[in-house]
Amino acid sequence: MKQGVQGSPGKPVAARVPAQARPAADGGPYRERDASVRGEHTHEERPGAGQRATVQRSSVRGQILDALRTALATGELKPGEVHSAPVLGERFGVSATPVREAMQQLALEGAVEVVPNRGFRVVERGARELAELAEVRALLEVPVMLRLARTVPAERWTELRPLAEETVRAAAMGCPAGYAESDRAFHRELLALSGNEQLVRIADDLHRRAQWPPVRHGRADLVADAAEHMALLDALAVGDLDVVRGLMGEHFAGTG
Known part of the structure; x- marks a missing residue:
């Protein structure tokens, strides 16, 4: 199976992480790995710069995590594929360490699973698992919204x-990754009105799991899903419980 994150042949899914942001493989003070080979000036951080190095490393890991989430949301990382941290690191222009850390976070989120001595496999979700996720989300969220x-x-x-309007704009652009993020943001803020932080956290985790692998690719599907957000707000504003219940049922049935 071909490894690595690719969009068009030979090109990485996302822009390369800037060289100056690349962390050392051991997580210590930054040193460009191949600079001496290219004849570039190298240096070590002076004592006391450990905090800066930690911030750099966290920033790179965050960039890689965002890029991998985008690749998952767009379907460029396909279910069943196995990817190694070193190969992905080469494609992103960083060491394997931040890639491995990002992949471990994705494993916690249920998007990938660890394959010993090989890397990480993108999860394959069947129709039954997606239906179960939708059912659990409905059990949590519908009573709260009512x-x-x-x-x-x-x-x-x-x-x-x-x-809600942001989800409409993202849907109109036909960008699954952008829509997925705006969709979760909308639902998080709805549930935040309950004042229950644990509910928001758990529901958001279930929502993210339901989005990977992506079920909806077409712009028309995204637009229809976003329109339900607007209609839901209208029903909530006037307290129409029957419409709220019906819209949420349709929304979860479509894994929105």
């Missing part, structure tokens, strides 16, 4: 319209 529809003033729902 309660909030009875208690939250209409103007609070109006304040969330910009987030």
Whole structure:
């Protein structure tokens, strides 16, 4: 199986991480690995710069994590494929360490699984697992939204319209990765009105799992999904519980 993250042949999925941001493989003070070969000036961080090195490393890991999430959301990292941290590191222009750390985070999120001595396999979710995720999300979120529809003033729902409009814009662009992020942001803010941080965290984790691998690719599907956000806000604002219940049922059935 071909390894690595690719878009068009020979090109990485995302822009390379800037060279100056590359961390040492052991996580210590930064030193460009191949600079001496190219005749470039090298240097070590002076004592006391450990905090800066830690920030650099965290920043690179975050960039790689974002790039990998985008590749998952767009389907460029396909279910069943196995990818090694060193190979991905070469493609991103960084050491294997931040890639491995990013992949470990994705494993915690259920997007990949560890394959001993080989790397990480992109998870394959069948229709049953996706249906189970949708059912659990509905069990958690629908009762909360029905309660909030009875208690939250209409103007609070109006304040969330910009987030719903952002999902509409992302859908119109036909970008699965952008839509996935805006979709989760919208749902997080809806549930945040409950004041239950644990609920928000658990629901967001389930939502992310339901998005990988991507189920919807077409722009028309994304646009329809985003339109449900706008309709849901309208129903919540007027306290129409039957419409709220029906819209959320349709939304989860479509894994939105």
